[in-house]
Amino acid sequence: MKQILFLSFLLLIVLSGCGMQEREKLVKNKEKELARKEQELITREEALRLKEESLAKKQQKLDSTQLDSAFYNPSITGSWNVRMVCVETNCTGSAIGDTKNEIWDISYQNDRVIAKAMTDNTVVRTYEGTYNxxxxxxxxNIEVSPNTPATEIVVRLTLLNNTLEGQRQIIRSGDCRIVYSMQLDKGNNVILLN
Structure with missing residues (x-):
């Protein structure tokens, strides 16, 4: 009887050992499969990175082509009296009908148009762009700081006779948008009060 118990116990140990070996094989196979998939993912990420770099280079070439073909118009350079009237807003602290007056000094630097916005002879903002x-x-683009939200300001103006007319759009993070109609007149630069 003791021998039967001993043999049964020995058989049980041997059989459980076989199960362990199978489990170890399964674990090793899963580890190999995981390593293979990880390598595939690394390869795909590298291909994606290269594609993004290629697209960025193509975009840069397109942008530089647009800059190279930018038109130089001397009639937009100089000082301009700027009048802005708020025509649309969903931001707190801003209301339709609000007005702003500034003096803008517009010039060219290389292929870029630079506009320095001034109030009381102090530069309050510098815009950069193109004329086409x-x-x-x-x-x-106003950088994010603890006191100011991310803000993008876009100005689009059309030259009509001796004036520039268009819009200034301010977009802030948090779904805040302000649109001003704009009229710029070249002239004697009388400082306008807000």
Whole structure:
């Protein structure tokens, strides 16, 4: 009887050992499969990174082509009296009908148009952009800081006779948008009060 118990116990140990070996094989196979999939993922990520770099280079070439073909118009350079009237807003602290008056000094630097916005002879903002097909497009991106939300300002103006007319759109994070109609007149630069 003791021998039967001993043999049964020995058989049980041997059989359980076989199960362990099978489990170890399964674990090793799964580890190999996981390593293979991880390598595939790394390869795909590298291919995606290269494709993104290629697209960025193509975009940069397109942008530089647009800049190279930018039109230089001396009639937009100089000082301009700027009048802005708020025509659309969903931001707190801003209301339709609000007005702003500034003096803008517009010049060219290389292929870029630079507009320095001044109030009381102090530069309050500098826009940068292009002039193409009678359209002046300027941008100013305000960096995020603890006191100011991310803000993008886009100005689109069309030259008509001796004036520039168009819109200034301010877009802030948090679904805040303000649109001003704009009229810029070249002239004697009388400082306008807000």
């Amino acid at each position: 097909n009678n359209l002046l497009e300027l941008r100013d």
